[in-house]
Amino acid sequence: MILHTDNINNKVKSGLYIVSTPIGNLSDITLRALEVLEKSDYVLCEDTRISKNLLERYQIKSKLIANHKFNEKKNLSKVIDILKSGSIVSLISDAGTPSISDPGAILINECASNGIDIFPIPGVSAVSSAVSISGFSDKYFFYGFFPEKDKQLKEDFEKFANLEGCIVFFISPRKFNRSIKDLKRYFSNRKILVCREMTKFYEEYIRTDIETLEPFKSDPKGELTIVISEKVKEKNSSIILKESDKISIQKLIKKLSIKDITDLISQNTNVSKKEIYNYCLKIKNEK
Incomplete structure (x- = not known):
């Protein structure tokens, strides 16, 4: 059963809706996505067989139109005419968020050029x-x-x-x-x-x-x-402290702890923390 909201701000207006659908588990769909799909005059999808399973699961009877990478350009004029008539059209992919490595960008750009409203309905993304x-x-x-x-x-x-x-x-x-x-x-x-x-x-x-x-x-x-994973930043322990860093340490040694100075200086140099710490210790012992 689909739950509906009475909030006036959530009213489904005419335009194109980019609706995210589950990437596997059919329970991974938002209530708003279900509401938009139910109120859509047409739902554009990659494979009608796959999308039919989703719509039938939630008793949605909106009309499906196949819209995949092989026919999206051919469909363009027809879909734009439907949208200009004031219809509500949803675009879904077989799984996840449309136009993310899936068809959709061509239609979205054409809608933007024609002043047709485009609304994202967030949800699952691989x-x-x-x-x-x-x-x-x-x-x-x-x-x-x-x-x-x-x-x-x-x-x-x-x-x-x-x-x-x-x-x-x-x-x-x-x-x-x-x-x-x-x-x-x-x-x-x-x-x-x-x-x-x-x-x-x-x-x-x-x-x-x-x-x-x-x-x-x-x-x-x-x-x-x-x-x-991200690239690991390796600090070269063979790099020695610059004279400017040594002067900074000498100024800070009476104000901050050795640990705090080490952390501060290491942010702007490739010198290892061990070398910075040892220099701080040396300066402190000389005082």
Whole structure:
């Protein structure tokens, strides 16, 4: 049964709604998403068979229109006319948030050009779900699907290897197995989280160091979402303190503790904390 809200601010207006749907478990859908889908005159979807299962689960009878990467341009004029007539149209993908590595951007841009209102209905995303359980940096770069050509993949890896945050990819298990050698080459000294079948019955999460990463013995079903941890900043203990840092320490030694000075100076230098601490100790003992 669908629950409805009486809040006037939540009234479903005419326009295009980008509705997030479950990535596996059909219970992972918001009440607002259900309300919008029920009130939609049309629901654009990638595969009508998959979307029909979701709508039938919640007794939603809105009309489905297949809208996938092979026909989204062909559908464009028809959908824009429907929206201009004052209809409520929802766009969903097979799983997750539409237009994130799924069809949608072409229609969204056309709606924007025609002054048609576009509303996001937030919900599940494989990207944010994977990052949220990774334990890695909350600053991340989302790439999408791996390119098919290995040459392009290596070129991209070389660029990504210098990014500071973590990196999120979509990939098939077979392609993942073929890419392990390059992952180890470009992302050494990092950790990786491999997410398979998230929120589904056979969900699996593999956490390991890149160096110990092993291929799947057999190709599991579905796509993988992988998260590579942020680049580790290594401080070079061979670098010595600058004279300017030494002068700063000498000024601070009577005002702050050695620990506080060490923490402060280390923020702006690649000198190891141990070396800074030892210099502070030396200066303090000389006083």
